[in-house]
Amino acid sequence: MPKVVIGDIDLLLDLLNTTPVVDGVPTDALDDPRDAARWLGERDLPRSPAAAASARRARDAIARVVRGEEPARTLEPFLEGVSRTPSIGDDGVRWELSTGSADPFGLRCVLAWAHLQETLPGRLRPCANDDCRLFLVDHSRADTRRWCSMAACGNRLKARRHHRRATSGNGGD
Template sequence: MLGADDAVTAALVTRGWPSRPLVDQPLGIDLLNTRWVAGGVAYDLLDHDDLTEAWLADRELESARPVPRQQLREARDAVAAVIADPADCAAVNALLGHGRVRLTVDERGRVEHDDVADPRWRAAWACLHDYVRLRAATPDRLRKCANPDCVLHFQDTSRTGRRLWCSMTGCGNRFKARRHHSRSRANS
């Protein structure tokens, strides 16, 4: 279940790492948030087989052997590039070539099946497919945190659609406090 970070949390505790922020994001954005910064230290789940496997298990994504860390990294980098520049679609499009959606019909109506031949690409392709779905539904609401020191991304679900920060209590307050401190020093 997305948002349940049980296996990842247990693996992070074992390593002595801090918990992951923003685990409530859709799959296509959650992939981006497999790396984060806490206390000035960078963390990346995709640098370790056990953490990658835990993330895949929590997201109910099939793992492969070897653990598809490189494929997930490529997908993560491609999605981050498109969020930074919506016209930069080449990498996402190339990676989407690893699979396709096969449509069928049953008694409930339309059914989509992910058809990915190479098992090492299944999880990464599922993340890319979800990102494409999100981009079609809410293209102007997929963002990187406005704090230049933050690497997190989010889907803005606010009523106004003007959310800037991954967390107002974290990045928003820190950024505003730094700006206030800079103005105060400039006026002194």
């Protein structure tokens, strides 16, 4: 099986983060065909409407799994027709991936998700700010990162908590 490289994880995170909230309004970078073509092209991916549809399907399915809204089995259709075959050589056993009729982009993203689940279980997560729709990969040693950005979501939530404590007069939440 080909190794999932860091670039694939970056691609997965970029894909999951194509639905940000901008000025309080949810947006979708893959909704408009021109924007989708630009996003795909910037990542050296095909700019076709089919590629954009594939990206949206993969994004939405993986996002639901990461948010805990759907079980991991939801991703099974992206693996349809995929198999691994061992071959032995002078260096040992190698696994070759046969993609069959699987959607290459969806498969690539699901493999990146699976690699993260294996190497950093639970570290791909949605931002803890309920008003935010972004995702993060927590690389902190203590596994404590909660926000997509401390400057944006982290400070905003801390400021809200401080304001509630200050106005409640009891210092508690």
